[in-house]
Amino acid sequence: MTMGTITFENVSKTFSGQSEVRALEGIDLAIGEGEFVALLGPSGCGKSTLLNLLAGFERATEGSLLFDGKTVTRPGPDRGVVFQEAALFPWLNVWQNVIFGPQVQGVARVDYESKARNLLKIVGLESFSDALPVQLSGGMRQRVGIARVLAMSPKALLMDEPFGALDAQTRLSMQQLLLDVWQSLGTTVLFVTHDIDEAILLSDRICVMSARPGRIIRTIPITLPRPRSIASLTSTEFVAYKARIMSDMKVGAAHA
Amino acid sequence: MSISTGPIASRQQPSVFSSASSVLSSAARRNLRQVLLAIVLPVTVIALWQWAGNGGSLFGGVLPTPDRVWHAWKVWAFGSAGLGLNPYSGTWLANLLFSAERVGKGFLVAILVAVPVGVAIGWNRIASGTLDPTVQLLRPIPITAWLPFSIAVFGIRDMGAVFLIALGAFYPIVVNTAQGARDIERNLVRAAMMMGAGRWTILRRVVLPASLPAIFTGLRIGLGIAWTAVIVAEMIAVKSGLGYVLWDAYYVGRMDVVIADMATIGLLGLISDRVILLIERWVLAWRRLQSFHS
Numbered sequence: 001m002t003m004g005t006i007t008f009e010n011v012s013k014t015f016s017g018q019s020e021v022r023a024l025e026g027i028d029l030a031i032g033e034g035e036f037v038a039l040l041g042p043s044g045c046g047k048s049t050l051l052n053l054l055a056g057f058e059r060a061t062e063g064s065l066l067f068d069g070k071t072v073t074r075p076g077p078d079r080g081v082v083f084q085e086a087a088l089f090p091w092l093n094v095w096q097n098v099i100f101g102p103q104v105q106g107v108a109r110v111d112y113e114s115k116a117r118n119l120l121k122i123v124g125l126e127s128f129s130d131a132l133p134v135q136l137s138g139g140m141r142q143r144v145g146i147a148r149v150l151a152m153s154p155k156a157l158l159m160d161e162p163f164g165a166l167d168a169q170t171r172l173s174m175q176q177l178l179l180d181v182w183q184s185l186g187t188t189v190l191f192v193t194h195d196i197d198e199a200i201l202l203s204d205r206i207c208v209m210s211a212r213p214g215r216i217i218r219t220i221p222i223t224l225p226r227p228r229s230i231a232s233l234t235s236t237e238f239v240a241y242k243a244r245i246m247s248d249m250k251v252g253a254a255h256a
Numbered sequence: 257m258s259i260s261t262g263p264i265a266s267r268q269q270p271s272v273f274s275s276a277s278s279v280l281s282s283a284a285r286r287n288l289r290q291v292l293l294a295i296v297l298p299v300t301v302i303a304l305w306q307w308a309g310n311g312g313s314l315f316g317g318v319l320p321t322p323d324r325v326w327h328a329w330k331v332w333a334f335g336s337a338g339l340g341l342n343p344y345s346g347t348w349l350a351n352l353l354f355s356a357e358r359v360g361k362g363f364l365v366a367i368l369v370a371v372p373v374g375v376a377i378g379w380n381r382i383a384s385g386t387l388d389p390t391v392q393l394l395r396p397i398p399i400t401a402w403l404p405f406s407i408a409v410f411g412i413r414d415m416g417a418v419f420l421i422a423l424g425a426f427y428p429i430v431v432n433t434a435q436g437a438r439d440i441e442r443n444l445v446r447a448a449m450m451m452g453a454g455r456w457t458i459l460r461r462v463v464l465p466a467s468l469p470a471i472f473t474g475l476r477i478g479l480g481i482a483w484t485a486v487i488v489a490e491m492i493a494v495k496s497g498l499g500y501v502l503w504d505a506y507y508v509g510r511m512d513v514v515i516a517d518m519a520t521i522g523l524l525g526l527i528s529d530r531v532i533l534l535i536e537r538w539v540l541a542w543r544r545l546q547s548f549h550s
């Protein structure tokens with residue numbers, strides 16, 4: 001049984017409006033079960049748009065987009081989305097936010113309770129289950145965002161710059177957390193970032209995008225050994241990858 | 257610093273009263289000061305009014321002084337009914353309850369209709385297209401203009417007053433609710449859809465709570481209009497309540513009762529607004545924590 005495979009075939013997206021914006025053009029991308037793929041590119045190149053198409057929030061203008069072999073038509077709990085600003089429900093406390101997914105899907109309480117409790121422990125927020133989102137720091141909110149998605153056991157995680165708004169230190173601990181979670185779950189992940197270090201550290205493969213129209217201009221496999229940790233950030237292989245990607249991105253900029 | 261208005265200023269300078277009343281906790285002192293500040297103006301006005309009156313009235317006998325108003329109110333509230341000479345004797349509570357009940361009924365009807373309609377207008381394009389133009393078309397018609405219509409349809413009965421109140425309170429609630437539902441953050445809805453919530457679940461568990469701050473704004477404005485509407489309706493379309501007494505007392509030249517009646521309306525309006533505020537504080541605790549003043 002395939003779990004969380006993603007296929008973009010020649011996908012394009014044009015936003016119509018007062019002036020048309022060609023956000024994505026000719027996207028071909030296949031992501032296998034359990035693969036961790038990072039989308040890297042400058043601001044406005046269409047990373048969020050690509051992710052939103054896969055999430056089912058927006059529709060492709062051309063091409064086909066398959067998730068587990070089926071055309072994506074709308075959002076669903078098989079594709080858990082982690083937003084940049086967490087997008088927690090401010091009127092629900094941490095616990096209620098985490099169980100929102102199973103609850104609205106009609107899962108019986110006994111079937112999600114222990115799992116949700118365990119997830120809160122994993123993200124280190126067991127003692128905050130009664131806190132409201134406003135009472136949490138940005139990093140804690142993002143951890144809730146991850147826990148609520150994992151509570152649905154999605155086949156894929158779609159993450160749109162989830163750590164983009166965090167300070168450097170919190171960001172590192174979140175990256176470590178994500179590595180640990182992913183290594184134990186093996187879910188497919190599509191991870192949007194504009195941080196080169198983050199892309200190399202986390203992913204199996206980096207897709208570098210160029211702006212207007214958004215295209216994937218390079219795909220770089222990252223073969224750093226797993227399991228990784230934030231200690232990998234200083235290894236010589238890491239630095240070599242980083243040098244290469246930085247020169248790649250300059251090439252992309254020159255073409256554009 | 258001599259400017260001390262608003263909660264921030266008062267929080268920053270606890271020293272002014274602290275030496276004088278160190279027995280009180282700082283919170284109690286703050287509350288006491290709030291109350292003192294609040295009554296300065298009304299007490300001054302009433303005192304001036306009393307002082308300016310001579311022989312118990314101002315403006316050549318038109319306006320009674322506060323002591324006479326106070327006396328009239330005591331008779332109106334506690335006097336024994338049926339002493340013949342004073343038809344208002346002892347009817348204060350009964351009339352107050354008549355008015356309050358009408359406001360309660362009308363306001364409840366307004367909420368029950370306006371909140372769903374408002375959410376629908378703010379959330380659904382078809383509902384907005386069908387309902388909103390009609391609401392906007394009817395909204396400029398003041399409730400006073402509805403009076404003849406209301407009397408013709410409902411007669412001189414309670415229903416007419418309740419209708420006018422409900423209608424008056426409906427507009428601010430519907431407009432604010434629609435605005436709240438329209439302004440909902442896109443990613444909250446997306447998050448709910450992503451977690452598998454259906455349309456109704458999203459309406460009930462996301463759109464509605466997200467609109468609550470705006471709904472409460474509408475409720476407070478609507479309640480104010482409800483009090484206006486009940487007085488207007490009772491002056492003309494029914495034969496009981498504070499509005500009826502107000503107009504009736506004016507006709508027989510009892511300005512002391514008129515003013516006691518006005519004060520009663522003001523107090524009731526204030527109290528009912530406080531009640532809504534208390535409910536809002538409780539329902540929107542999550543929102544208060546976000547605010548700068550919390």
Ligand SMILES: Nc1ncnc2c1ncn2[C@@H]1O[C@H](COP(=O)(O)OP(=O)(O)OP(=O)(O)O)[C@@H](O)[C@H]1O
Nearest residue numbers: 015017021023042043044045046047048049050194
């Ligand atoms: N709803 C929309 N309507 C019109 N244009 C849009 C819309 N959403 C995005 N765009 C345009 O599409 C392009 C890609 O936007 P997108 O948000 O995908 O970029 P991004 O790579 O995620 O950027 P960032 O790193 O800043 O988040 C931009 O030029 C943007 O202006």
Ligand SMILES: [Mg+2]
Nearest residue numbers: 047048049160
């Ligand atoms: Mg983006």
